[in-house]
Amino acid sequence: MQTEENRSASSEAERPELHESSGPADLPKRSIEIEISTSYPPEVKHDLAGGEDDPSHTHGYKLSWRPTETHIFVSADGVTMCHVGLVRQTIEISGVPFDVAGTGGVLVRSGERGHGYGRTAMEAAETFVTREWKIGFMLLFCREVLRPWYDALGWRRVLGATWAEQASGPIVMPLESMWKSLTGAPWPDGDVHLRSRPW
Numbered sequence: 619m620q621t622e623e624n625r626s627a628s629s630e631a632e633r634p635e636l637h638e639s640s641g642p643a644d645l646p647k648r649s650i651e652i653e654i655s656t657s658y659p660p661e662v663k664h665d666l667a668g669g670e671d672d673p674s675h676t677h678g679y680k681l682s683w684r685p686t687e688t689h690i691f692v693s694a695d696g697v698t699m700c701h702v703g704l705v706r707q708t709i710e711i712s713g714v715p716f717d718v719a720g721t722g723g724v725l726v727r728s729g730e731r732g733h734g735y736g737r738t739a740m741e742a743a744e745t746f747v748t749r750e751w752k753i754g755f756m757l758l759f760c761r762e763v764l765r766p767w768y769d770a771l772g773w774r775r776v777l778g779a780t781w782a783e784q785a786s787g788p789i790v791m792p793l794e795s796m797w798k799s800l801t802g803a804p805w806p807d808g809d810v811h812l813r814s815r816p817w
Contacts, residue, residue, distance in 0.1 A: 650694055652738070657689065658689045666728070704721060711809070719743075720817040722759070757796070779791075
């Protein structure tokens with residue numbers, strides 16, 4: 619498990635009303651905690667994934683990924699229920715560089731999906747990015763089957779191609795690229811150049 623210096627609960631003042639949430643009506647309310655960490659131990663990921671080696675179902679794309687650097691965890695009654703990872707990256711669109719908060723590694727505990735833990739973690743990630751990094755856009759990659767879930771959270775599909783770095787050189791990402799504005803500003807038109815491996 620993570621140590622206290624690496625993983626700390628956000629303060630009461632900084633956190634929205636997330637202490638108790640309810641899923642379906644037959645589930646009791648649960649005490650919810652949001653934690654921010656600089657590490658994501660393999661055993662935590664393995665536990666969340668229920669032992670599955672490829673919970674995101676992306677191994678088949680044979681991509682080289684960049685690890686996320688900041689980690690948002692949602693726990694219910696002391697049990698970790700969801701993870702969202704973040705990176706800071708300066709991308710380029712139509713020759714213009716700008717900063718994004720890359721979002722990846724979204725994983726809800728097997729058997730606990732549909733109870734709102736993923737939404738809670740994504741909202742906590744947005745709050746962190748806005749307050750701590752002061753970045754106005756988030757960017758992620760997902761399989762098409764997951765796009766409706768992100769659509770419901772206010773994410774939108776990147777219309778141009780997304781170019782990512784790989785050992786063999788730049789490639790067009792085979793996954794959906796989705797963006798979210800945290801300020802209301804529009805996403806620029808044009809192809810996206812990550813200038814990095816995907817996350």
